[in-house]
Amino acid sequence: MATTWTHQFIITNKNAGQSIKQTLKMWLLPQRIRGALRIKKNYLVNGNEVPTSYELQVNDKLILRFDDEDFRTSESHYPPNSSQRVGIVFESDDFVIANKPAGMKMHPHTLTEDDTLLNYLAADFSERNLVSAGVSARPYMVHRLDRETSGAVIVAKNPVIVPILNRMLADKKIKRTYLAWVAGKMSSSSGIINAPIGVDIDDSRKRMVNGIDQQSAITHWTQIHMVFQKTLLRLQLETGRMHQIRVHLAAIGHPIIGDSLYGSTVGTVRMMLHATSIELKLPFDGGTKMISVPMPSDFPRQLSRQ
Template structure:
């Protein structure tokens, strides 16, 4: 599979980054699709969640990232202690992340697990690939929320956190995410239908469990032709 050319970076305006929660220790924002989590290489890629929030709140520090084309909840730390604490929670798999996605095809069942190792595709960067010899173990849980005629709405929970994990795992079982220019062979245009809709973790300062929700900005209504998205 050849890598399609990278589109020009045209980030949403700062107002499109909605704040879900703010306190003295951390921020939770709702990232729009098309915005980098952290600044990229070159001045033309300086706009990001991190740069937008630093302009509003002063120094902030990244904890985790969402793909450019993925929308949804993202946490930003306001001090190094919180950054380190949250990074450790992610490393220990104590942060629960739930995503919503629209995928192609009819699902064979109402739930399942995808347990396939992921490695780099050195010949087709930035693609990842299923690599049974040298790939890192990767697991995704899925639940069917609604089945349409041509496409399905899934709820996803990554057990591991590999780059492009949800996108590659769904494509590998024949159900690529709609709008995925990297892993959908019949992609034409449109946004990636993947949204980080829920985060559960322990607040580093209070030690109490917290939960944040964000409604998905898409649904199966209006998705009529699954070869032209």
């Protein structure tokens, strides 16, 4: 049976005086989805059909309906696994920000896998009987953290919000901040690494600066403090390439401590990379939120000499 997702909005001063067409565009709904709403007449204002040129007024009730076929990925079926609870540090009607532990995969790669973040969130949503956009909430991937990385990650609860959040990521409207312990002493207090990243010439699992099919990549870093030739950095991504922080830091001679692919695991039990915060404007709402995740117990504030 086809699924229909429904969003309802009471118009405030933020959108009053704008046409429906302008409002949907401002909300970053993709053109193909805006077109589907218009062609199917899958929107109502105060229960009535109106043209997309209609100017919204304060207290108007706008209803949007979305069908399976409107989305490139409309279904999200991850077998629920309730054996482990993942911390949720922020939740809206449309998405959560989860606190992923180091060592946990984001999603299954085979049909038999069920020990991933999305499996645990599927169980959490089901047990809490969550509803999102009028139907039972399910986890949808928005962006990823490497298995070895801990911290804040966005997971959608319905397919409507996925392309909106993806557009916000592409437009650099979502600010992601990381902490990393790296080897060595930095030559300055801050810097920018601007180096394209592509597939490693010798190992397709890895990425490298100036590799195959390279894409632009920019990482900003700031030194927090140094101890025993090990430095704690705060990092922000301007782009989101696979393994970007790991590759960039290794390329400048300061690999992340505990990184088995690009650094050294000597003296650590995990890779010392933690996604500490996410800042974004809430879709549809417009208000800005900064969500922080504290450093976990296995991510020390100080490191030993060894």
